[in-house]
Amino acid sequence: MRNKTILIIGAGNMGISFISSLVKNKFSNKKIIVLESNPSKDVLNLKKRKKIVLIENEEELNNVALPDLVLLAVKPNQVDNLFSLNLAKFIKRSVIVSIIAGKKTSTLRKLSNQNLNVVRSMTNTPISVSMGSSVVYFDKKTSPKAKKLSKQFLSLVGQVVEVNKESQIDTFTAIFGSGPAYVYFFIETLSKIASKNGFKQSDEMIIHLFLGSILLMIDKGEHPAILREKVTSKGGTTDAAIRSLISSDKFYKILNRAINEARDRSKKLN
Ligand SMILES: NC(=O)c1ccc[n+]([C@@H]2O[C@H](COP(=O)([O-])OP(=O)(O)OC[C@H]3O[C@@H](n4cnc5c(N)ncnc54)[C@H](OP(=O)(O)O)[C@@H]3O)[C@@H](O)[C@H]2O)c1
Numbered sequence: 001m002r003n004k005t006i007l008i009i010g011a012g013n014m015g016i017s018f019i020s021s022l023v024k025n026k027f028s029n030k031k032i033i034v035l036e037s038n039p040s041k042d043v044l045n046l047k048k049r050k051k052i053v054l055i056e057n058e059e060e061l062n063n064v065a066l067p068d069l070v071l072l073a074v075k076p077n078q079v080d081n082l083f084s085l086n087l088a089k090f091i092k093r094s095v096i097v098s099i100i101a102g103k104k105t106s107t108l109r110k111l112s113n114q115n116l117n118v119v120r121s122m123t124n125t126p127i128s129v130s131m132g133s134s135v136v137y138f139d140k141k142t143s144p145k146a147k148k149l150s151k152q153f154l155s156l157v158g159q160v161v162e163v164n165k166e167s168q169i170d171t172f173t174a175i176f177g178s179g180p181a182y183v184y185f186f187i188e189t190l191s192k193i194a195s196k197n198g199f200k201q202s203d204e205m206i207i208h209l210f211l212g213s214i215l216l217m218i219d220k221g222e223h224p225a226i227l228r229e230k231v232t233s234k235g236g237t238t239d240a241a242i243r244s245l246i247s248s249d250k251f252y253k254i255l256n257r258a259i260n261e262a263r264d265r266s267k268k269l270n
Pocket residue numbers: 009010011012013014015035036037038072073074075076078081082099100101122123124125177
């Protein structure tokens with residue numbers, strides 16, 4: 001993989017995480033080409049440290065190597081005007097991986113001047129700590145080589161799962177794409193309750209609670225339901241709380257409804 005040349009288009013919140021992982025994985029600077037019209041301090045710093053080749057407009061494409069893989073990491077409303085004839089020609093033989101929300105493979109293929117190796121993916125923000133969850137969808141036109149390369153690329157920032165239907169990307173977006181926000185909201189809510197009940201610095205305590213519980217689960221290698229039962233003695237305090245969450249499927253229904261709303265929204269963006 002390290003001998004491949006990668007072109008990242010758009011080095012904002014998501015793009016920079018991929019760039020950092022390429023740098024961490026010791027790709028040579030000539031192999032990490034970044035096309036970004038409005039580079040942040042972090043991106044300029046990487047350029048200064050000769051970790052990447054930065055180009056700020058596509059006229060400069062003539063000065064860089066042809067990429068094996070191109071990551072599209074611009075906002076959904078920026079992709080319609082992205083592919084000039086010059087860019088489409090430059091990346092004609094590259095595998096194009098898109099993480100752009102709501103843009104279908106067929107749309108991306110049309111925009112890219114019929115590049116056959118367009119791969120649609122969705123990911124989430126923990127990619128910045130190499131703990132991302134990503135899905136990837138390949139339609140019938142994608143070559144085996146493109147499938148392999150795109151999976152290898154996405155694995156650099158975390159787990160990758162292939163889905164068979166493009167519509168599953170909407171479900172993934174609702175559960176895993178938006179997932180970090182649910183976790184943060186749970187932390188916020190618990191923290192609010194803790195401070196209302198007189199606990200100072202409850203934010204830090206709640207973060208420890210989450211981190212400690214996850215690390216314990218990994219350490220024990222047990223299913224969360226088993227670990228939950230272990231801290232729930234019949235008739236005790238945890239039992240009272242869990243019964244309240246479970247009664248009439250309350251907690252399940254609230255979360256399920258929220259995820260359905262997110263999925264509907266994702267479908268509408270298509
Ligand atoms: N945030 C998430 O949780 C998440 C999760 C999964 C997927 N995504 C997807 O990831 C994509 C990127 O999101 P983001 O939050 O990283 O966006 P972002 O921070 O706005 O980054 C996009 C960058 O691309 C630049 N850009 C736009 N058009 C360009 C062009 N033609 N040539 C070169 N650079 C260009 C933008 O410059 P300007 O500042 O000048 O516009 C901006 O710096 C989105 O499509 C989103 O749907 C996001």
